[in-house]
Amino acid sequence: MKHYDVAVIGLGMVGASAVYAAAGAGARVLALDAGPPGGGTSGTSFAWLNSVRKEPDVYHRLNAAGMTAHRELSRELGGDAGYHDGGSLEWADAGDEERELRERVHRLATRGYPAEWISRERASKLEPGLAIPHRVQEIAFFAADAWLDAPRLIGRLLAAAAARGADVREGKAVRFLRARGDRVEAVVVDDGDLVAQSFLVCVGPATQAFLEPLRVAIPVGRVPGLLAVTSRPAEPLRRVVHAPGIHVRPDASGGLLLGAEDVDALASNAGSPAPLPELAALLLERTARVFPAARHVKIADTRIGVRPMPGDRHTIAGRVPGFVNAWVIATHSGITLGPLLGRLLADEIVRDAPSPALAPFRPDRFLTAAATTG
Ligand SMILES: Cc1cc2nc3c(=O)[nH]c(=O)nc-3n(C[C@H](O)[C@H](O)[C@H](O)COP(=O)(O)OP(=O)(O)OC[C@H]3O[C@@H](n4cnc5c(N)ncnc54)[C@H](O)[C@@H]3O)c2cc1C
Incomplete structure (x- = not known):
């Protein structure tokens, strides 16, 4: 059986960015999508890169940093990487x-x-x-501001990651994550289990339903x-x-x-x-x-x-509550934010370097909210 450091589930703008960053950081990456990469929301998006209506200030700054990350990425990849x-x-x-x-x-x-x-x-x-x-x-x-041909950038990111050794598999639906105690052990697909050290869930609008079997309630509409x-x-x-x-x-x-x-x-x-x-x-x-x-x-x-759409409309990025080796990203404005969030979570997972910029956006804020309202 192959050994992976990180398994990324979902290859839209967010997941493809994380795969690229994790492979760039030297991790052995498994990248899975149920359909063709970019075939979810990222392929049907207005894809305007901006921070024009993003409030409060901390969310505005996150999106502005997302725009900077796009400019850097476009320079790094060179050629036509979809950035306009x-x-x-x-x-x-x-x-x-x-x-x-x-x-x-x-x-x-x-x-x-x-x-x-x-x-x-x-x-x-x-x-x-x-x-x-x-x-x-x-x-x-x-x-x-700019606009993005998101499917093009996703294709470029995954090709670059594959060139660095990432195992990219499309048409591979993950049925569920198999967990024991506070660890996720494997992704379960139709033809068996795939094992990794860490797991990153980037399934966009499917997030809430995908995490429910783990008894994790993160509101994503x-x-x-x-x-x-x-x-x-x-x-x-x-x-x-x-x-x-x-x-x-x-x-x-x-x-x-x-x-x-x-x-x-x-x-x-x-x-x-x-x-x-x-x-x-x-x-x-x-x-x-x-x-x-x-x-x-x-x-x-x-x-x-x-x-x-996260319950409070702001980005969710961090460890899945209750698990030590599973992370999730779910966000609106994911075209603007994908490269930044992918890089920040790859740094956190692969290099154990969590970013203070993500402190207001951690998934466990919903647990606190549930505890105080319930
Ligand atoms: C009309 C519209 C306009 C928008 N305009 C903008 C805009 O101007 N600017 C902006 O920044 N954002 C915009 N957005 C939001 C943005 O498009 C999304 O936030 C972003 O595309 C989300 O990306 P993602 O990678 O999280 O999800 P997705 O692109 O949906 O990717 C998730 C992937 O996970 C895969 N998947 C799901 N379940 C499984 C499973 N069980 N196993 C394996 N794979 C699975 C899917 O096949 C999919 O490829 C807009 C959205 C819409 C709909």
Whole structure:
């Protein structure tokens, strides 16, 4: 039987990042995914790398550090690793929305985050295809933001890890973790057990159900979201744009990727979800108002992704409560945070070097909450 130092279960943005970092730290890594790597939420994500609406400050800083980790990783891997810089642009409806945006830009700039107001002329130079309403004289610009072709980066990370000896297996569903006392001993797959010293669970929206057999109750909800991909527009869009009622960015296919928060809610209405083609048409109509070249494109694909959403909406990263050799990462904003969290937990597992930055995000905070409320 092969001996592994670490088994990583789940190869989305988070797990693939951990596999890469652990293999880079010299560990013998077993990497498993039930399907193709990147075929979960990470393949159906808006994948905007940002820390623009991440509160409180400690969570904002974690996401900003996540953005730095992406820039470093992209330099380290070289070539096209899926990272697309250029910042993001945002404007809002007059009234409360605009006030909120002004306050947010001010707060972010005070914290040292690249956030500023630029003239509509400068915004039009950055994005000549945008039709910014005439009443909007200034646009918020977040210069360090980026977007990611996440499946591409996941592929690059796993290929690099495999070149360092990681055993990457796709189509290998883990039925459960076999434990004795406070130790996990093996992952159980259809054709037997696979043994490792340490285990890292990165199964995204499946986290809560996956940990239940270990009698570990970590609240991770499942929040669906809808994205539509269009055919290629005649005029290119270069960066992430947030306008009232729509967010849009270039898609890796050459088309546009469209989403809207209120449309997410319509798509996920459990009682009577609206038909997807109708919702995609609504997204396209809103896009054409701010990016007229979209009038001539077609919807090429409509995707529902399921966000892993921790009970208090903030990252969960650390030892599985009650076990000495098992760890878990479950997070929203996992595209922004994947490379950072993967590296921090690989350091903790392989080098026994826990990061103080993760102190507010440990899984056992839910035990404390349960104890005080129960
Ligand atoms: C519509 C939408 C928009 C979003 N926008 C953004 C954004 O702009 N920026 C951002 O940072 N984040 C965004 N997110 C959130 C982000 O996409 C997720 O937080 C992130 O993809 C989670 O990555 P993950 O690796 O944890 O999970 P996943 O990508 O879901 O990976 C988990 C993997 O585990 C595997 N798995 C599950 N169970 C098992 C098992 N039993 N055995 C083996 N393998 C298993 C699955 O096959 C899957 O490949 C968005 C999400 C959605 C849905």
